[in-house]
Amino acid sequence: MTETTETTTVQDEVLTEVRGQVLIITLNRPKAKNAATENMAKKMAEILDDFESSDELFVAVITGAGNTFCSGMDLKGFVRGERPSVEGRGFLSLTEQPPKKPIIAAVEGYALAGGFETMLACDLVVAADTAKFGIPEVKRGLAAAAGGLVTLPQRTHRAVAMEMALTGDIYSAEFGKTNGFVNRIVGDGQALDAAIELAQTIAANGPLAVKASKQVIVESADWSTEEKFAKQSAIVDPVFTSADAKEGATAFAEKRAPRWTGK
Incomplete structure (x- = not known):
């Protein structure tokens, strides 16, 4: 039987669960579409450090609660002077220094701005067919500085990255699959299960x-x-x-x- 452990409290903005050799990380601000906060970034740093140093965990899956992956930076926190990043590690402590072990994004709903860039920092992406992607920072007078401008061109064509960065428009899961930044598309509500299955396939290897x-x-x-x-x-x-x-x-x-x- 696969061992399952979970640590959750009502106020936790990031949840973790272990299934065998797979760590599941859930961004947990569903009422705010999992908009990232400074507190979430600090918690992610601790979680990712523990994951990297563990002899028992081989693969991680990151997802979001409430049928949304992550809508980006919490703008109310930004106005207060907070940034959802850790120096040297990037947005949610992931975009500038991803783990050496594999990490998979399981995307339902929106992966926008920093949420999209968090997804780009993952090695593989499993998305629901209703998922939506974009780096709309320019629409807010900002720039996609957490990987949209430097990582996205490596994951797709230059012309695609340029269009996404300059228009700030929203794109479908099929667009992501066609243009190379989504690996697998599954039915609505099935992204996490499919990502865990993929993670377990990887975790069975050396x-x-x-x-x-x-x-x-x-x-x-x-x-x-x-x-x-x-x-x-x-x-x-x-x-x-x-x-x-x-x-x-x-x-x-x-x-x-x-x-x-x-x-």
Whole structure:
């Protein structure tokens, strides 16, 4: 039986739940469409640090309560001088320094502004067919500085990123899938379950291999043709000599599920 643990209180703006090796993070301000606050950013920093250091958790899923992912920054807090970010880590402590382990966004409803940029900081995106995306900061006299201007062009075509940033318009899940920033589209209300299923598929694999694979894909964008295989070797060679690599081969030969140790 899969172990499930949950920590929630009425006033918590960020909730966590563990299902096996998967951490589920829920942004929990549904009445405000999960608009991000300074307090949420600080809590996210703690949660993500614990996730990264855990030997038991392999993949995280981030979602929002109340059929909305995140509508962006809490503008009332912004007027008071608050920012929903942590220095060096970005919006919700995620956009500038994502975890080294995989993280999946499960999107229902709106992922706008900082919410969209939070989604972009995730490695994979599962979206309901009714989900809506956009970086409408220009409509408020602001700029999409949490990743909309620098990360989105890496996840889609330059022309698409330019249109989204300059118009501030809202776009559909199908638009996101067509233009490369949504991986899977599911029915309304099914995004979290589908994201957890995807996370569990990833978590069943060797954690060292998964982590190294993500690292190479993320970092190789800046590698030259001449250096890419040498730099890749520095990251993946330890995987091939790990106890997990031996266990994976042994489990295959013995026709059983591998027992990973992360070593």
